[in-house]
Amino acid sequence: MKNFEERLERLEELGEAIRKPDIPLDDALKAFEEGIKLARTLEKDLEKVESRIEILMNGPEEKPEARPELGLFDDEG
Numbered sequence: 376m377k378n379f380e381e382r383l384e385r386l387e388e389l390g391e392a393i394r395k396p397d398i399p400l401d402d403a404l405k406a407f408e409e410g411i412k413l414a415r416t417l418e419k420d421l422e423k424v425e426s427r428i429e430i431l432m433n434g435p436e437e438k439p440e441a442r443p444e445l446g447l448f449d450d451e452g
Contacts, residue, residue, distance in 0.1 A: 379420055386413045 377385070389410040393403050 379417065382413050382417055386410055386417065389413070 389406045392398060392406050393410070398406075
């Protein structure tokens, strides 16, 4: 399977092809169908990336190591 960037580039190519005034209707329909499939897979990929980013951003914060308070150096003065 092609990577995200290659599939996005292909989707852009299909969009340009469909906009040509001299494209036969059958070819335009095929390009449109391929474009819809690509757009859906790209959208799913983006949703996965967004989920991963959200997990990373909202994940548990690293807390400094808890140190016991022994009261050995308290100022009682």
